[in-house]
Amino acid sequence: MTLFRYILRRLAEIIVIFLIIQTVLFFLFHLAPGDPVARMVDPNMAPEEETALIREWGLDQPLGTQYLYFLRNFYSGRFGVSFHYGAPVAEIIGHRLPNTVLLFTTAVVLSALVGVRVGKYVAWQKHSHVDMVVTMAALVCHTLFLPWIAMLILWFFAFKVGWFPVTGMISPELWSNPASGGLMKALDVLHHMALPLLTLFLIHFGSFLLVMRGSMRDVLTEDFIFTARAKGLPERVIRDRHAAPNAALPVVTYVGLSMAFSINGGALTETVFSWPGIGRELVFAVSNNDYPLALGCFLLIAWVVLMANLIIDTLYACLDPRICY
Amino acid sequence: MGRLGVLLLALFALMAVGSFLPPLIDPMYHPMTGVDPEITRATPPSWRHWLGTDFIGRDLLSQLLAGARVAFMVGISAAFVSVVIGTALGLVAGYAGRWTDTVLMRLADMIMVMPTLLVVLMMAVFFGQLSIWSIVLMIALFRWPGVSRVIRSRTLTLKHRPFIEAARIAGASHLRILIVHLLPNVLPLALLYMTFRVTSAIIIEAALAFLGFGDPGTVSWGMMLQWVWKTGHMSQAPCWLLPPGICISLLTLSFYLLGRAMDEVLDPRLRKEKGVG
Amino acid sequence: MNPAESNSEHEAPAIALDYLRRVYRGGGWSDLSADKVVALNNVTLSIPRNCIFGLVGESGSGKSTLARLIVRLEQPDRGAIRINGEDIARVCGRPLKRFRRRVQMIFQDPYQSLNPYHSVRRIVEEPLVIHRLAPGGRRRSKIIDTLAMVGIQPPEAYLCRYPHQLSGGQRQRVAIARAMVLDPDILVADEPTSMLDASISAQIFHLLADIQQRHRMTLLFITHSLAAAHYLCDTIAVMYRGHIVESGPARTVIGNPKHPYTQALLDALPKFGQHGREHRFDTLRELELAASFTHGCIFYSRCRRAQAHLCAHRAPKRISFGQGHSAACFFAADASNASR
Ligand SMILES: Nc1ncnc2c1ncn2[C@@H]1O[C@H](COP(=O)(O)OP(=O)(O)O)[C@@H](O)[C@H]1O
Ligand code: SF4
Ligand SMILES: [Mg+2]
Numbered sequence: 001m002t003l004f005r006y007i008l009r010r011l012a013e014i015i016v017i018f019l020i021i022q023t024v025l026f027f028l029f030h031l032a033p034g035d036p037v038a039r040m041v042d043p044n045m046a047p048e049e050e051t052a053l054i055r056e057w058g059l060d061q062p063l064g065t066q067y068l069y070f071l072r073n074f075y076s077g078r079f080g081v082s083f084h085y086g087a088p089v090a091e092i093i094g095h096r097l098p099n100t101v102l103l104f105t106t107a108v109v110l111s112a113l114v115g116v117r118v119g120k121y122v123a124w125q126k127h128s129h130v131d132m133v134v135t136m137a138a139l140v141c142h143t144l145f146l147p148w149i150a151m152l153i154l155w156f157f158a159f160k161v162g163w164f165p166v167t168g169m170i171s172p173e174l175w176s177n178p179a180s181g182g183l184m185k186a187l188d189v190l191h192h193m194a195l196p197l198l199t200l201f202l203i204h205f206g207s208f209l210l211v212m213r214g215s216m217r218d219v220l221t222e223d224f225i226f227t228a229r230a231k232g233l234p235e236r237v238i239r240d241r242h243a244a245p246n247a248a249l250p251v252v253t254y255v256g257l258s259m260a261f262s263i264n265g266g267a268l269t270e271t272v273f274s275w276p277g278i279g280r281e282l283v284f285a286v287s288n289n290d291y292p293l294a295l296g297c298f299l300l301i302a303w304v305v306l307m308a309n310l311i312i313d314t315l316y317a318c319l320d321p322r323i324c325y
Numbered sequence: 326m327g328r329l330g331v332l333l334l335a336l337f338a339l340m341a342v343g344s345f346l347p348p349l350i351d352p353m354y355h356p357m358t359g360v361d362p363e364i365t366r367a368t369p370p371s372w373r374h375w376l377g378t379d380f381i382g383r384d385l386l387s388q389l390l391a392g393a394r395v396a397f398m399v400g401i402s403a404a405f406v407s408v409v410i411g412t413a414l415g416l417v418a419g420y421a422g423r424w425t426d427t428v429l430m431r432l433a434d435m436i437m438v439m440p441t442l443l444v445v446l447m448m449a450v451f452f453g454q455l456s457i458w459s460i461v462l463m464i465a466l467f468r469w470p471g472v473s474r475v476i477r478s479r480t481l482t483l484k485h486r487p488f489i490e491a492a493r494i495a496g497a498s499h500l501r502i503l504i505v506h507l508l509p510n511v512l513p514l515a516l517l518y519m520t521f522r523v524t525s526a527i528i529i530e531a532a533l534a535f536l537g538f539g540d541p542g543t544v545s546w547g548m549m550l551q552w553v554w555k556t557g558h559m560s561q562a563p564c565w566l567l568p569p570g571i572c573i574s575l576l577t578l579s580f581y582l583l584g585r586a587m588d589e590v591l592d593p594r595l596r597k598e599k600g601v602g
Numbered sequence: 603m604n605p606a607e608s609n610s611e612h613e614a615p616a617i618a619l620d621y622l623r624r625v626y627r628g629g630g631w632s633d634l635s636a637d638k639v640v641a642l643n644n645v646t647l648s649i650p651r652n653c654i655f656g657l658v659g660e661s662g663s664g665k666s667t668l669a670r671l672i673v674r675l676e677q678p679d680r681g682a683i684r685i686n687g688e689d690i691a692r693v694c695g696r697p698l699k700r701f702r703r704r705v706q707m708i709f710q711d712p713y714q715s716l717n718p719y720h721s722v723r724r725i726v727e728e729p730l731v732i733h734r735l736a737p738g739g740r741r742r743s744k745i746i747d748t749l750a751m752v753g754i755q756p757p758e759a760y761l762c763r764y765p766h767q768l769s770g771g772q773r774q775r776v777a778i779a780r781a782m783v784l785d786p787d788i789l790v791a792d793e794p795t796s797m798l799d800a801s802i803s804a805q806i807f808h809l810l811a812d813i814q815q816r817h818r819m820t821l822l823f824i825t826h827s828l829a830a831a832h833y834l835c836d837t838i839a840v841m842y843r844g845h846i847v848e849s850g851p852a853r854t855v856i857g858n859p860k861h862p863y864t865q866a867l868l869d870a871l872p873k874f875g876q877h878g879r880e881h882r883f884d885t886l887r888e889l890e891l892a893a894s895f896t897h898g899c900i901f902y903s904r905c906r907r908a909q910a911h912l913c914a915h916r917a918p919k920r921i922s923f924g925q926g927h928s929a930a931c932f933f934a935a936d937a938s939n940a941s942r
Contacts, residue, residue, distance in 0.1 A: 017435050025447070032451035143577040145528065147535045147550055148570030151559060159560040256438075264442035268532055272554075279443075283536055286446050294450050298443060305438050487715035491780065494673050495729040496702035505728075509719035 003317055010313065014306045021302050025295065026070050030063060044083075053081070074299075080292030084285070089296035093278065097300070099169060100277030103193060104266050107200035108255075114201075115208025116251060120244050122209075123216030124235070135213065141206030146265050150199045150272040157195055164195050167274035196273040203265055207258060208251065215250040219243045249319060256312040259305055327586020333579035337572070341397045344390035356383065356391040356544045369564055377564055379552055389568050392546040396527050396576060399461055399545070403526035406465035408519045411472025412511060416503050418473065419480025430477065433470035441467045441525075442532050449538045457540035460533060464526045472518045479511050520584035524577050531573050546573050614687030616788055616820035617649040617672060622681035624667050624844075641667040643844045643900075645681070649837070651787075654814055654821045656835030656852065658828055658867065664844040665824045666710075669792045672822065673707045674698065685788065703733055706781035707790040711797050712773035716765040722749070722776055723761040729784045744783065751816075752779045753809055771802040775809070782813060789814075790822045795830075807834055828867050832856045837926070840864045845900045848934075850927030860921075860929035862886075862905050899931070907933055 037059045041050050054060055056078070058069035073079070079089035115138075122131045158166045165171065169192050170185070219225065220243060228238045267279025274280065278297050285293035347356070370377045377385050418429040445463045449455055455463070483489060484507070492506050533539055534547030537555070546569035552558075553565050622645040627638045641664045649655045659665050670676045672683060674690060683691045690701050709715040716725055726745045730736050736744040749757035752775040765773055774794060781789055791810060795803035811834060814821040825831050831838045832852055839849035840863065848861040859865045862885035869884065885906050898914040899905070905913065912932050921935060922928040 013431075017431075020435070028448075028451045033453075139578065139581070140574070143524075143574055143581055145531060145570055145573040145577065147532060147547075147554075148566070148573060151550065151554060151566055152570070155559055155566065260438055260440040263440040264529075264532065267440075267443060268535070271536060282443060282446065286450050287537060289450070291450060294447065298447050301443060302439065305440065309438050487709035487711060488717045490670075490675050491707070491709065491715055491777070492717075492728065493675060494702060494705075494707050495780070495784070496699050496732045497728070501732070506717055510717070 003314070006317065007310070007314055010310050014310060017306060018299075018303060022071070022074065022299065023067075025298070026067055029291075029295075030066070079296040079299075082285070082293040083290045084288050084293065089292050092281065092293065093296055093300055096276055096278050096281050099275065100266065100270070100279060103196055103200070103270070103275060103277060104262075106193070107197050108204060108262065110197070111201045111204035112208050112251070112255070115205045116212045116248070119209040119212025120216055120239065120247070123213045123220070123247075124239050126217070134209070138206035138209040138213075141202050142210060144203060144206075146199065146203055146268050147272055149202060150196075150269055153195055153199055154272060157198075165192050168192060169276055193275075196269045196275050199269050199273075200262075200265065204262060207254070211251050211254045212247060215247040216243055218250075219247045222246075249316065252312060252316050252319065256309050256316075259308055259312075263301060263305065327582060327589075330579040330582030330586060333575055334583065337393050337576055337579070338397070340390050340393035344387070344394045347384065347387035347390065356388040357542075379549075379565065385549075385565060385568065388544050388549055389546070389572060391544040392549060392569060392572065393576075395457070395543050395545040396531075396573070399457065399464075399530045400523040400527040400576075400580075403461045403464040403468070403530075404519045404522035406462070407468040407522050407526075408472050408515050410465065411469035411518070412476050412508075412515045414469065415473035415476025416480050416507055416511065419477040420484055420499070420503055420507065426477070429473070433473050436467055437470035437474075439467065442529050445529065445533060446536070446538060455533075455538065455540065457530075457543050460530055460540065461526070464529050468522055468525060468529075472515065472522065475514060475518060476511050479514055480507060483507055483510055517584060517587045520580050520587060524580040524584075527573065527576060527580075546570075614684065615648045616651040616686060617647070617655075617822065618682075618684040618687075619645050619647040619668075619672075620682040620684070621646055622668075622671065622683065623679050624664075624671060624676065625679050640844050642671070642678070645844070645846055647839055647846055647849065649820060649822060651686075651820055652814075652818050653836040654811065654823055654834055656831030656838035657822065657824045657841060658831045658838055659826065659841035660867075661826055662843075663841045665826075665841055666792055667844075668841075669707065669790045669822070669824055672788075673705050673790055674701065699733075703784050704786050705788045705790065706784060706786040707792065708774070708777050708781055708794045710793040712770050712777055713765075713797070715777050716773055718765055720764075721761065722754075722763050722765075722768075725765075725776060726779050726783050729780060733784065735784070745779075748779045748783045749776075751813070752776070752782065753805075754779065770798050771805065774798065774802075774806055778806075778809065778813070782817070785817065786819060788820045788822065790824070792824045793826065794823075796826070803830075810834070828856060828864075829871055840867065843900050845930065847901065847931070848927075848929040850923070851925055854923075854925060854927045858927075860923065860927070860934040861901075861931045862907050863901050864929070866904075901931075907931075909933075 037054065041053055041059070045053070056069075057073065057080070058066045061069065077090055079093070081087065082089050082092055085092055118134060119138075122134045125131045154166065157164045169189060171188055171192075225238060225243060228242045233242075263279070266277070267283060269275065270277040270280035271283050278300060282294060282297035282301070284290070285297060344356075379385060379388070414429055414433070418426045441464065444467055445455075445460065448463055452459070489502060489506055492502050497505070530539070531545060531547030531550075534545045535551045535554070537551055539545055539548050539551070549569040550566070558565060622642055623640070624642040625638050625640050645664075645668065657665050657668065667676070671678050671691075672685075674683075674693075678691055681691065682689045685701065685705060688701075690698075693701060720728070723745060726748060727741065730741055730744065735741075745761070746757045749760065754760050754772065754775050760768075760772075760776075765776075768776065778794075789810075794810070795806050798806065807830070810821060810823070813819075823831065823834055835852045837850065838852045838855055839846050840855070840861065841847065842863045848855060848859065848864045855864065856868065859868055866886045869886070887904050887906050898916065899908065899918050902908050902913045908914070909932070918930045918932045918934075920928045920930045923934075
């Protein structure tokens with residue numbers, strides 16, 4: 001089967017899985033103890049708004065019809081109205097998503113680059129002191145409890161030495177001041193982003209390093225490395241040209257496997273640093289019983305996770321010549 | 326490495342057992358309800374309170390000890406249930422093959438990619454305040470796929486071994502083959518995965534408690550961190566912040582080390598199939 | 603039971619195979635055009651009771667497949683398998699379980715055929731537990747008797763051992779004990795000694811021959827070596843690519859082989875103390891012909907004696923030479939003359 005057909009098949013699968021998730025959520029929504037109408041309708045709403053909402057979601061209809069309404073609304077971009085913000089969920093998510101993407105991808109890419117490089121290096125220095133120390137440090141990073149390390153970082157850098165702002169993503173006075181230029185704004189965001197980025201970096205860096213080191217070690221025992229050595233190639237060439245590309249494959253797999261784990265971490269980091277992203281919004285919505293918002297955030301995260309896994313698997317297929325689908 | 330892990334674990338087990346002690350000495354050492362009558366704010370360590378007190382004058386050391394007990398309870402019971410589910414489904418999927426396999430593994434894939442913490446949060450939306458046992462159950466229900474994948478692939482390599490075929494020729498039923506012949510062969514692997522699951526269960530419970538969705542009737546380390554955070558004591562009482570965080574991280578590390586040590590004892594080729602998170 | 607019926611059952615051969623066919627499909631189940639392997643094709647064979655029957659063929663010729671069908675690990679795509687006159691090819695449920703008591707098997711690899719987590723006692727006890735035989739105190743003595751019979755001495759000392767504490771020969775003996783503890787009518791041994799040293803092999807041969815004598819059962823002995831078959835068996839059948847090409851009394855088939863493939867097998871045997879007659883028959887082509895196997899003789903591409911106009915287009919029928927000796931070759935009748 002060609003790669004293209006593989007992607008199509010996986011896409012179809014993802015759509016089915018997503019539908020299943022939606023359906024499960026819908027039925028939980030209605031079968032869980034409590035009044036489902038109250039979950040959709042803000043108690044502080046004006047009566048005419050309320051009737052409009054009930055009509056839009058078919059809340060006075062039988063369950064099957066409601067399910068269809070639910071799907072129709074979802075696929076036409078109507079996710080309901082947030083109780084807390086009083087604004088459409090889609091709009092809120094639209095504002096939050098870029099912030100999450102910015103923080104999360106920067107952190108993952110950065111830690112992958114550094115972790116893979118250092119892992120490659122220490123795998124080559126088998127059993128040296130450098131290897132021991134770095135591996136131990138990576139292990140500690142890997143097992144750190146994220147909210148805790150986030151709070152420590154926050155305490156030290158923001159409270160103790162005061163180098164970085166405590167919360168948020170921007171300084172409102174700077175942004176409301178018409179005199180401040182684009183560069184200033186960008187630097188301001190970077191300044192706010194530094195601490196959450198450091199947290200996420202520490203957590204991911206250790207895992208990337210450990211995976212790369214382990215897979216380099218495996219590769220080093222394989223025949224083609226001996227062949228390369230026998231040919232008299234310089235160690236650096238063997239390491240970077242022969243061993244590393246082969247060892248990178250498990251790292252790609254790892255990114256897929258650990259996706260769920262890092263998304264949890266993202267939500268926790270955003271919460272601690274009050275970074276206005278999707279994860280924090282979800283936590284927030286759950287605390288406030290803001291059902292439409294929670295549902296919207298969760299479905300978005302589910303969708304992103306599924307798509308990211310497809311991308312990773314495709315990447316894997318492109319990288320590994322042995323796999324044919 | 327493995328020995329270090331066992332040592333640390335023994336220490337934590339001691340803490341968990343020791344958690345029954347402080348309330349017996351004086352009711353003010355009760356981790357949840359005991360309040361020092363002379364203290365009404367967070368205090369640093371003293372002779373009376375070795376680790377200090379929290380914002381209403383509760384003893385932090387007894388909270389820490391109680392937290393160890395909760396961590397073990399949550400970690401081991403959630404891991405046990407998820408490993409039981411994972412092993413059962415993995416065995417059945419691998420042995421039955423065909424559509425049973427396809428359906429179960431698709432389900433596993435689906436659950437595996439979902440971030441468990443957020444999924445359990447979603448459940449909190451529907452079911453309101455979760456008790457510690459429902460948290461354990463949820464973690465177990467969403468953490469089995471990694472186990473079942475590994476057990477399944479092991480079962481696939483086992484099921485055409487002559488000793489399984491010999492059992493069939495002897496007339497053993499499918500159920501008997503699963504339980505009497507395949508189960509003992511995958512059990513060491515399941516045990517290994519239990520150590521990994523313990524870690525992830527502890528972390529998920531702690532994170533949940535930290536976010537404020539823990540069982541309000543129990544003192545867990547995550548809960549302690551949440552109290553620091555929610556009551557705005559971050560800047561004032563760093564010594565309150567350290568103990569629970571160190572404990573969670575060290576407990577995770579010790580189970581991780583134990584798992585790694587067991588892993589090396591078991592078939593090294595299986596390392597690649599290890600689930601993460 | 604009415605006497606006539608029991609009589610007719612008595613006359614039925616232990617194993618009778620009728621036009622047995624088994625095809626393995628490679629690739630996915632969805633793709634029917636995927637390459638398929640015809641492991642057995644129209645195998646027809648009759649194995650009398652109370653004898654040692656040898657099935658000989660090179661590796662990949664379908665011997666194991668035949669064994670797996672007879673013990674019902676797999677089902678044939680077509681054809682009948684009659685055990686003592688009863689077709690078991692498609693039975694299931696209770697009759698299948700009853701059949702399981704009567705037909706047992708010994709596997710090739712003694713290192714893989716014992717559950718590593720079960721003790722010797724548990725391994726031998728397992729069939730008794732499954733069929734609820736020899737309950738109570740008799741069970742232990744049954745296990746010990748069986749172990750003693752297969753030459754595990756002293757049996758008591760081995761009861762609590764695990765497979766990894768046994769040598770290869772001992773493992774194979776335990777595997778034989780597990781099969782024999784049910785007192786089966788038929789024992790299928792699939793290359794039981796090919797993983798063992800020559801001296802241990804000889805012991806296992808003796809053991810199997812001895813057990814067959816004492817229990818008056820049928821032993822289907824599968825091997826790739828004509829020498830072993832000659833040594834042990836009363837009757838043999840030679841298999842090539844899923845076809846039975848020659849069968850008959852062991853002495854006749856080996857002393858006077860009719861099929862070019864059997865002759866090639868004999869040529870391949872190492873001969874000691876004989877000079878100058880390395881290839882008595884010389885029936886094997888140096889270079890295989892590229893030929894399709896859809897129509898002609900299965901051996902055509904390797905057969906030196908092949909006549910293209912005949913062998914490439916039609917499959918030869920079996921020709922009988924009396925005393926149960928038959929071979930599937932157009933020129934079987936004049937084969938021996940041609941070679942002399
Ligand atoms: N499970 C299977 N799937 C596909 N092909 C198989 C399978 N088992 C056996 N075969 C094929 O069937 C043929 C006969 O195999 P087998 O019966 O094991 O031969 P033997 O025991 O004589 O060496 C071989 O070509 C083999 O590749
Ligand atoms: S029929 Fe022809 S090809 Fe086949 S074995 Fe006889 S001579 Fe050879
Ligand atoms: Mg074979």
